[in-house]
Amino acid sequence: MGKTVLKINLLTAIFVASLMNAQLFRTKDRMDNLEGFDNQKFSYGFYLAGNNFDYKLVLDPKFGMDGDKNLVRTKSSYSFGAGLIGKLRLNDNFDLRFEPGLQFVEREVYFDTQSNDQYASGTTAYPPFIPRTLTEADKLRTVKSTYVDLPLLIEVHGDRWYNSRPYAAAGVNWMMNLQSNNKATDDNQQGIFRTTASNFAWSAELGIQFYFSRFKLTPGFRGTFMINDEMVSDNPDTPPYWNAAIANGKTRALMFVLKFE
Known part of the structure:
Protein backbone atom coordinates (compact mmCIF):
# COMPACT_ATOMS: atom_id res chain seq x y z
CA MET A 1 0.00 0.00 0.00
CA GLY A 2 2.81 2.42 0.91
CA LYS A 3 4.55 1.90 -2.47
CA THR A 4 1.26 2.40 -4.29
CA VAL A 5 0.59 5.68 -2.48
CA LEU A 6 4.16 6.83 -3.24
CA LYS A 7 3.65 6.07 -6.94
CA ILE A 8 0.33 7.94 -6.97
CA ASN A 9 1.89 10.96 -5.25
CA LEU A 10 4.86 10.91 -7.66
CA LEU A 11 2.61 10.73 -10.73
CA THR A 12 0.43 13.52 -9.34
CA ALA A 13 3.50 15.70 -8.73
CA ILE A 14 4.77 15.08 -12.28
CA PHE A 15 1.33 15.83 -13.69
CA VAL A 16 0.96 19.10 -11.77
CA ALA A 17 4.54 20.12 -12.58
CA SER A 18 3.87 19.54 -16.27
CA LEU A 19 0.73 21.65 -16.06
CA MET A 20 2.56 24.45 -14.28
CA ASN A 21 5.33 24.39 -16.88
CA ALA A 22 2.83 24.52 -19.72
CA GLN A 23 0.48 27.05 -18.18
CA LEU A 24 2.63 29.27 -15.95
CA PHE A 25 6.22 29.45 -17.07
CA ARG A 26 6.06 29.25 -20.86
CA THR A 27 5.26 32.85 -21.74
CA LYS A 28 6.63 33.09 -25.28
CA ASP A 29 3.85 33.31 -27.90
CA ARG A 30 1.31 32.18 -25.32
CA MET A 31 -2.34 33.19 -25.67
CA ASP A 32 -4.90 33.46 -22.89
CA ASN A 33 -7.32 30.55 -23.24
CA LEU A 34 -11.08 30.74 -22.60
CA GLU A 35 -10.92 34.47 -21.90
CA GLY A 36 -14.65 34.92 -21.36
CA PHE A 37 -15.31 31.58 -19.70
CA ASP A 38 -15.53 32.87 -16.13
CA ASN A 39 -17.91 35.68 -17.07
CA GLN A 40 -20.72 33.19 -17.68
CA LYS A 41 -23.51 33.32 -15.11
CA PHE A 42 -23.77 29.51 -15.10
CA SER A 43 -21.29 26.84 -16.06
CA TYR A 44 -21.14 23.06 -15.70
CA GLY A 45 -18.70 20.18 -15.56
CA PHE A 46 -17.76 16.98 -13.76
CA TYR A 47 -15.08 15.75 -11.39
CA LEU A 48 -13.19 12.61 -10.40
CA ALA A 49 -11.84 12.07 -6.90
CA GLY A 50 -9.31 9.87 -5.14
CA ASN A 51 -10.33 9.54 -1.48
CA ASN A 52 -8.97 8.50 1.88
CA PHE A 53 -11.80 8.03 4.43
CA ASP A 54 -11.38 7.23 8.11
CA TYR A 55 -13.33 7.44 11.37
CA LYS A 56 -12.38 9.81 14.16
CA LEU A 57 -13.44 7.93 17.30
CA VAL A 58 -14.01 9.10 20.84
CA LEU A 59 -13.98 5.97 23.00
CA ASP A 60 -16.13 5.22 26.01
CA PRO A 61 -13.81 5.42 29.08
CA LYS A 62 -15.23 2.18 30.50
CA PHE A 63 -15.86 -0.12 27.54
CA GLY A 64 -13.49 1.46 25.01
CA MET A 65 -10.41 1.87 27.20
CA ASP A 66 -8.36 -0.52 29.32
CA GLY A 67 -6.19 1.85 31.32
CA ASP A 68 -4.29 3.85 28.68
CA LYS A 69 -4.93 1.27 25.97
CA ASN A 70 -7.44 2.00 23.20
CA LEU A 71 -9.59 -1.07 22.63
CA VAL A 72 -10.99 0.09 19.28
CA ARG A 73 -8.84 0.93 16.26
CA THR A 74 -9.65 2.01 12.74
CA LYS A 75 -7.88 1.56 9.44
CA SER A 76 -8.55 3.81 6.47
CA SER A 77 -8.33 2.81 2.83
CA TYR A 78 -8.10 4.54 -0.52
CA SER A 79 -11.20 4.73 -2.68
CA PHE A 80 -12.71 6.85 -5.42
CA GLY A 81 -15.64 9.09 -6.23
CA ALA A 82 -17.16 11.06 -9.08
CA GLY A 83 -19.72 13.78 -9.50
CA LEU A 84 -21.10 16.77 -11.37
CA LEU A 96 -21.33 29.47 -5.62
CA ARG A 97 -20.75 25.78 -6.41
CA PHE A 98 -22.98 22.73 -6.09
CA GLU A 99 -21.06 19.50 -6.67
CA PRO A 100 -23.26 16.40 -6.15
CA GLY A 101 -21.39 13.12 -6.30
CA LEU A 102 -20.97 9.54 -5.14
CA GLN A 103 -18.15 8.50 -2.81
CA PHE A 104 -17.38 4.77 -2.55
CA VAL A 105 -15.71 3.98 0.77
CA GLU A 106 -14.35 0.98 2.68
CA ARG A 107 -12.90 1.12 6.21
CA GLU A 108 -11.99 -1.32 8.95
CA VAL A 109 -12.89 -1.10 12.64
CA TYR A 110 -11.14 -3.50 15.01
CA PHE A 111 -12.62 -4.25 18.46
CA ASP A 112 -9.98 -5.62 20.86
CA THR A 113 -12.56 -5.64 23.66
CA GLN A 114 -12.31 -9.09 25.24
CA SER A 115 -11.31 -7.36 28.51
CA ASN A 116 -14.89 -6.10 28.84
CA ASP A 117 -15.70 -9.53 30.29
CA GLN A 118 -14.92 -7.86 33.62
CA TYR A 119 -18.28 -6.05 33.41
CA ALA A 120 -20.31 -9.23 32.95
CA SER A 121 -22.06 -8.73 36.30
CA GLY A 122 -23.43 -5.43 35.02
CA THR A 123 -22.84 -1.73 35.68
CA THR A 124 -25.07 1.19 36.59
CA ALA A 125 -25.45 1.95 32.87
CA TYR A 126 -25.34 -1.59 31.42
CA PRO A 127 -27.19 -4.81 32.32
CA PRO A 128 -25.42 -8.12 33.12
CA PHE A 129 -24.41 -10.29 30.15
CA ILE A 130 -22.92 -13.71 29.46
CA PRO A 131 -19.27 -13.40 28.30
CA ARG A 132 -18.33 -14.93 24.98
CA THR A 133 -14.95 -15.63 23.40
CA LEU A 134 -14.43 -13.19 20.55
CA THR A 135 -13.11 -14.66 17.31
CA GLU A 136 -11.28 -12.60 14.68
CA ALA A 137 -14.54 -12.42 12.76
CA ASP A 138 -16.19 -10.93 15.86
CA LYS A 139 -13.43 -8.36 16.31
CA LEU A 140 -13.04 -7.11 12.74
CA ARG A 141 -15.73 -5.10 10.98
CA THR A 142 -15.23 -4.13 7.35
CA VAL A 143 -17.48 -1.11 6.89
CA LYS A 144 -18.53 -0.38 3.31
CA SER A 145 -20.24 2.92 2.62
CA THR A 146 -21.65 4.61 -0.45
CA TYR A 147 -22.21 8.30 0.24
CA VAL A 148 -24.43 10.49 -1.88
CA ASP A 149 -22.41 13.66 -1.27
CA LEU A 150 -24.19 16.99 -1.79
CA PRO A 151 -21.76 19.84 -1.04
CA LEU A 152 -22.65 23.53 -1.41
CA LEU A 153 -19.45 25.58 -1.56
CA ILE A 154 -18.50 29.25 -1.70
CA GLU A 155 -15.40 29.64 -3.85
CA VAL A 156 -13.04 32.62 -3.72
CA HIS A 157 -10.33 32.94 -6.34
CA GLY A 158 -7.47 35.31 -7.07
CA ASP A 159 -6.95 37.21 -10.28
CA ARG A 160 -6.09 35.19 -13.33
CA TRP A 161 -2.40 35.02 -14.22
CA TYR A 162 -2.10 33.97 -17.84
CA ASN A 163 -3.85 30.58 -17.97
CA SER A 164 -4.16 29.84 -14.27
CA ARG A 165 -5.55 31.16 -11.03
CA PRO A 166 -5.56 29.88 -7.42
CA TYR A 167 -8.74 29.34 -5.46
CA ALA A 168 -10.06 28.32 -2.07
CA ALA A 169 -13.54 27.04 -1.21
CA ALA A 170 -15.52 26.10 1.88
CA GLY A 171 -19.06 25.00 2.59
CA VAL A 172 -21.42 22.39 4.00
CA ASN A 173 -22.39 18.90 2.84
CA TRP A 174 -25.38 16.66 3.26
CA MET A 175 -24.19 13.05 2.93
CA MET A 176 -26.61 10.15 2.59
CA ASN A 177 -25.04 6.76 3.33
CA LEU A 178 -26.78 4.18 1.15
CA GLN A 179 -25.10 1.29 3.03
CA SER A 180 -25.67 2.50 6.59
CA ASN A 181 -27.67 -0.55 7.79
CA ASN A 182 -29.41 1.87 10.17
CA LYS A 183 -32.78 0.10 9.78
CA ALA A 184 -31.38 -3.41 10.28
CA THR A 185 -32.76 -5.25 13.32
CA ASP A 186 -29.53 -7.26 13.65
CA ASP A 187 -26.43 -5.60 15.04
CA ASN A 188 -22.78 -6.38 15.77
CA GLN A 189 -23.73 -9.54 17.62
CA GLN A 190 -24.80 -10.87 14.20
CA GLY A 191 -21.91 -9.13 12.37
CA ILE A 192 -23.86 -6.02 11.24
CA PHE A 193 -22.17 -2.66 11.85
CA ARG A 194 -24.78 0.11 11.82
CA THR A 195 -24.33 3.83 11.14
CA THR A 196 -26.64 6.77 10.48
CA ALA A 197 -28.02 7.25 6.98
CA SER A 198 -28.42 11.05 6.97
CA ASN A 199 -25.34 13.07 7.87
CA PHE A 200 -24.02 16.63 7.79
CA ALA A 201 -20.44 17.73 7.23
CA TRP A 202 -18.30 20.74 6.39
CA SER A 203 -15.64 20.91 3.69
CA ALA A 204 -12.66 23.07 2.76
CA GLU A 205 -10.72 22.97 -0.50
CA LEU A 206 -7.59 24.48 -2.11
CA GLY A 207 -6.34 24.22 -5.67
CA ILE A 208 -5.32 25.86 -8.94
CA GLN A 209 -7.46 26.30 -12.03
CA PHE A 210 -5.76 25.79 -15.42
CA TYR A 211 -7.24 27.10 -18.68
CA PHE A 212 -6.80 25.18 -21.91
CA SER A 213 -8.12 25.99 -25.36
CA ARG A 214 -11.29 23.91 -24.93
CA PHE A 215 -11.79 23.32 -21.19
CA LYS A 216 -10.73 24.30 -17.67
CA LEU A 217 -8.92 21.73 -15.55
CA THR A 218 -8.82 22.10 -11.77
CA PRO A 219 -6.74 19.87 -9.50
CA GLY A 220 -7.43 20.47 -5.81
CA PHE A 221 -7.38 18.97 -2.33
CA ARG A 222 -10.55 18.80 -0.23
CA GLY A 223 -11.02 17.90 3.41
CA THR A 224 -14.48 16.78 4.56
CA PHE A 225 -15.38 16.39 8.22
CA MET A 226 -18.64 14.98 9.55
CA ILE A 227 -20.47 17.09 12.13
CA ASN A 228 -22.86 14.53 13.62
CA ASP A 229 -22.14 11.24 15.41
CA GLU A 230 -22.58 8.41 12.88
CA MET A 231 -22.59 5.49 15.30
CA VAL A 232 -25.87 3.60 15.88
CA SER A 233 -26.02 1.83 19.24
CA ASP A 234 -26.22 -1.94 19.38
CA ASN A 235 -29.40 -3.57 20.68
CA PRO A 236 -29.92 -3.50 24.48
CA ASP A 237 -29.27 -7.24 24.87
CA THR A 238 -25.95 -7.13 22.96
CA PRO A 239 -22.80 -7.40 25.14
CA PRO A 240 -20.63 -4.24 25.28
CA TYR A 241 -17.93 -5.56 22.98
CA TRP A 242 -18.77 -3.33 20.01
CA ASN A 243 -20.55 0.00 19.65
CA ALA A 244 -20.87 0.41 23.41
CA ALA A 245 -17.09 0.96 23.32
CA ILE A 246 -17.52 4.01 21.06
CA ALA A 247 -18.87 7.21 22.59
CA ASN A 248 -18.71 9.14 19.33
CA GLY A 249 -17.63 8.37 15.77
CA LYS A 250 -17.39 10.76 12.82
CA THR A 251 -16.07 10.45 9.28
CA ARG A 252 -13.10 12.49 8.16
CA ALA A 253 -11.82 12.39 4.59
CA LEU A 254 -9.09 13.81 2.39
CA MET A 255 -9.81 13.93 -1.33
CA PHE A 256 -7.75 14.75 -4.39
CA VAL A 257 -10.26 16.12 -6.91
CA LEU A 258 -9.76 16.63 -10.62
CA LYS A 259 -12.41 18.88 -12.15
CA PHE A 260 -13.26 19.38 -15.81
CA GLU A 261 -15.37 22.35 -16.90
Missing part, protein backbone atom coordinates in the same frame (compact mmCIF):
# COMPACT_ATOMS: atom_id res chain seq x y z
CA ILE A 85 -20.35 20.49 -11.07
CA GLY A 86 -22.76 23.40 -11.26
CA LYS A 87 -21.35 26.93 -10.83
CA LEU A 88 -23.18 30.22 -10.27
CA ARG A 89 -21.03 33.33 -10.77
CA LEU A 90 -21.55 35.86 -7.98
CA ASN A 91 -18.92 38.44 -8.94
CA ASP A 92 -15.32 38.65 -10.18
CA ASN A 93 -13.92 36.84 -7.14
CA PHE A 94 -16.72 34.67 -5.74
CA ASP A 95 -18.67 31.72 -7.13
